[in-house]
Amino acid sequence: MKRSLQRSRKWLILPAAMLIAAVLSAPDAHAADVQQLTGDRTKQDILNKWQQYKPMDTGTSYMGPERIYMESPSVAVPYKAGTIKPEYIEDGLRAVNFVRYLSGLPDDVTANPSLAGQQQAAALVNALHQKLSHYPTMPAGMDDSLYASAKEGARTSNLYGGSPTFYDNVLGYMADSGTTNIDRVGHRRWIINPEMKQTMFGMVHNANNVAYASMYSMDKGRPASEVQYDYIAWPSAGYFPEEVFKTNDPWSVSLNPQKYDRTRTDQIQVKLTRVRDGKEWSFDKSDNDKSGKYFNVQTSYYGVPFAVIFRPDGIGDFASDDAFTVQITGLYTASGSAAQVEFTTTFFKMMPGLLARYDIQLQKGETLQMGLTDGLQTSGNTFKSGDNRIVEIDANGKVKAVGKGSTWISVNDYLESRSRVYVNVNDGPADGKVSNWAQADYMKAKANGIIGWPFDRSYQQPITRVEFTEMAVHMIETMLGQDLYKDVTDVKTPFKDVDDWTVTWASQNGIINGTSPQSFSPRATITREQAAALILQVYAKTNELKGRPASTGSVSASRFADDSSISPWAKEQVYQATNLSLMNGMAKNQFNPKGELTFEQTYVLLLNCFEMLMEK
Template sequence: MTPSSACLYSGPHARSIIVGFNGGSVAFRPRLEQRSAVASQSPVLARVLALSVAGLLVASLGLLAPSGWIPSARAATTVVDTSMRTEAEIRARWNELKPTYTGTPYVVAPRVVAPYAPGETTAAFRNDGLKMLNFGRYLAGLPSDVTLTATRNLDAQYGAVLLTKEFSHTPARPADMSLEFYQRGYASTSSSNIGSGYSDLESFVKGCLADDSTSNVDRVGHRRWILNPGMLYTGVGYANSRLTNYAFDNSRPSDAVDYAYIAWPSAGLFPVEFASQSVPWSITLNPKMYDWDTTRAGHTATLRRVSDGKTWTFDAADTSTAGEYFNAEFGGYGSARNAFIFRPKAADLVGSYKAGEQYDVTLSGGIYAEGTRTPVAVTYRTSFCALSGATTVFGAPTIPGDIPPPFPSTRFSGTDRFGTAILASKAAFATGECDAVVIATGMNYPDALSGAGLAGVANAPILLVSGDVLRADVKAEIKRVTQGKASYKVYILGSAAAVTAKMETSIKNALTGESVERFSGTNRYHTAQLVAAKVKALQGASFGNKAILVPGLDYVDGLLAGPAAFTAKAPILLVGTTADAGLKNTLKSLGTTDLVVLGTTARIPVAVETSLKSGVPGLTTRRASNLTDTYARSAAAAEFFATASNGFGLTWAGVGIATAEKFPDGLGAGCVEGKLGTSLLLTKSTSLPSTISARITAHKDAIKSVRFYGSVSAVSGPVETLVRNLLK
């Protein structure tokens, strides 16, 4: 809702109605008069009912309140992925954010009788509440940088004072309270999580995250507001044990958080201190990646304790808030408008969740890949750890073999393409393993495509750069893989138009012991030829007779060739629609007799093969795939390179999945899969093509691990789920 939009907030106890937010001001009218006025301006009235509960109230909102005068902020994209965290990392973050203040709440105590005054809380008191909010967001994988603003804090103080007169999102105006004070207080109470009976803000926020009362478990609205991806600013208020926490902020840009789902407890390690037996589980799906049936029936959640195989199955029949419970809720708490909520019967947990326990979670039924009716399921494992004490140990199941482990899978998802390449490097290369690194621009593909063969023969990662200064994280990764080496090579792919001269200087200044060698041809084809010559030179007499030819005007086939080139230490050459003398001379110099061509005949015409064979003595060519459909060609190429008789050394023992819609993630995938000797398949970002699913199914008995490259915007959560389901 924009600041000038009109809307109606009313409740069963309301005496007035907020009818508009205009630059932060609100106007009040008697209920009947204003209802008519609003109806005349808009064909739809947005009505929000206040929900009264003991101790906590949640704003039950069908739409978001405006952020008022707080400007929208720009931020780097945060990828929600909690699966790879360590207990040490969680404990370190807790030590940064755990509440520590024990003093008085007030700088100036509020007046809760006429003449009313908002008062002011101490900064340390407020910050403890904010720290708890940010730690909750951290546990869910969301940006944990929400900040307080002075205006929101003051608004919240007005709201807290008003709550001392009536504990409701829509309290009536006390007879002795000025209209101005009431308006500001009402604007706060009707847009906040509110609480009563707490002596500090952090306990209140933790209670909101738990959301475990019988009055709230059906929607976990407090939790969903705190875990709203769009939250960036908030304010907190406190007066005589009444609390407000502004919840409607949606200032963070919609593209700043990349997630498939938001879970509580989250996937991966999760501290048991935030998961008592009464705390419900919840999963909120990203509407950009999933569709769902908006009915309570038809959805199913299962929770399986790994240690003994105890399994709970939740569905619409589980309606007891005092026992086993399930609900699918589609109200407007935050921006995603969905939550699938489930909770075992407390007696079944034998006390509570315990550190060292692991639970497999599956949400299925009535959930589809976005824009389709293709059913998908969400699956993950939650492992309970502790915020203090001895390191948590996760034991084997007490019934060996009864509970199969989740299919081994890994997602390499950095904050950007450069970070993803670093994660791929860390997966493929041990500390101090490398005598070289390969550097390519992350902004365009041609020069980087030829790097896989060079990386294979040099046993080196391909790392991406841009601009004129070497990033600190790329520098750190170069130092890690070359640790302990007195000297090592840095191979730069492309001219100064691709990797700038200033970047080369920055690399030299940042490192010690490096020897830089640049491959800079007159064009992309010439650069690939220079790299190919280096591939042969590094191998000497052991150099084979193979090379791979891919189109120079597209990246898909070059990505598909990457693992094979790495494993076979074979050069990748680029070609256009004609074969020039430079390519022929390079093939002669290499002594190539087995040229594998990968690409459509539109990209690499048959005439190119004919010309090369006539111009290069002893040359034979094989077309790995010329299928016009990208994904069918991906499947066929993977099959070709994994066929032993073709001599490239790949197998179906594992598989990498990367998007065909962008090039950067596939570059790192080539090194990892090549190092492992396994296959790479390219997919659509938001759906799994039938040719890819068929290939996975055909080799499911052989595939023992799967790796996904890039964030969920590159390879979506539903695609990951479909792949994992195929491999069960």
């Protein structure tokens, strides 16, 4: 997917008359107050509004070219712009109004049907050129009137290429995180321009079935007096859903030019503070890395003509109810007094997703109740199967393997969220059978994403060091809701006998060591006393990554009957692991410290750790 490399230029060369027309009028005392709206609303208010404005369907395939056109466009001579069905235009409007609601602005933007022709023409000409331009050249064979309409549409629109839905386009405009857009976040600022009252969308698929889209963005049909504000922030003050803001997206604060002096910007600085750990980012004009930590003050007419833009580096993934305080200093009021703006944004998760992050395996006829991540929405989740002939999933997330093959299942698969997992269904003889004592935990572990399909086998056989490491790191990813491979993308493995990112990550984070400085011995097995030490490290590291203390517990006076067989170095870890219920003994009060850890024992071990971590 790509976004316009050209589109950010359009606002730099607007006609002077258009710039003059953008001057804002003073706010009315009875107008909607952005600061009050964002400060007063609850998480439930936001979820309710999401239910009103969510996309018409999950995924990104619902706007295929075979569905969306009332009249299909022609990308060959004689060219035709085509016409989009109203319900798909409405889907784009829902996206616009949802992000405006989140910004504290009136969420009543409507479609302007009179602009439909120019928006389709703009999409058509970019589809023909297979690139985005606000000033496209005339394609050979295009008539003058169609080209004139295309020029006007392209000049006054946000443009997108490669994404198949208007909803996704709007969220892409709001992100504005690319190096050609971050300095002004112009697409975002036009959409959250207080004066916007109407818009229109266009989309044309080229000969290669790539979607090119346009969104009219320069409407000023709303009197400025309707909206009262000191600033308009993205993400806004108060509660904000993390689903619509990625951690590499820039923050922006558009300041009311009627209240703040946009000619005095040299002293403006920003401090961003994460409340849970006190981590601070300070920004000033020296922060100019468009691919990393960034800061800029932009005063051109992209909607509100005064914006402070900043992006932190190394912010990581958001935690539950992750609060950040923004402080902007060095401002001056319109009357010349020194001023500052300060607010707190708290990110929360609206919708749960699937806990499983990696493919799972089922036997034909087997059922599985899928585990879900935390989310404010507790009912009415949208579960789907990619192919009901292979896997069925009901309204409560219970999966049934119906026929041989592979397909995906999803929950709340909106907004490019990671909420799909593939299920492989076998209809032949199973590769062994889990022992009765482990069966219930095996099913729970699989439902919670702990048992990916490569490890769903050989249940009574010993697990190797590399297999245990992969499963443990995947469990930590599930617990954190993060892709940990990003931490070691540029890190070279210290071992000569294995090149696996999970091993590199685990060794770097103190979970498992090599058997020598340059050897990992990936195919060696693990004893149960070694497993006790390893699971304590997994438990402690995951707690650390979640920003909370990890007590490894005390060592009780009771001893296993085979205590004398436990290696001296392992005794404390064995009893700590069992006292924490991370690990269990065996029959007749035995621990069997030198016994090899099996696959099914690993399932139970990791499930115990997972459930202990979830309880905290």
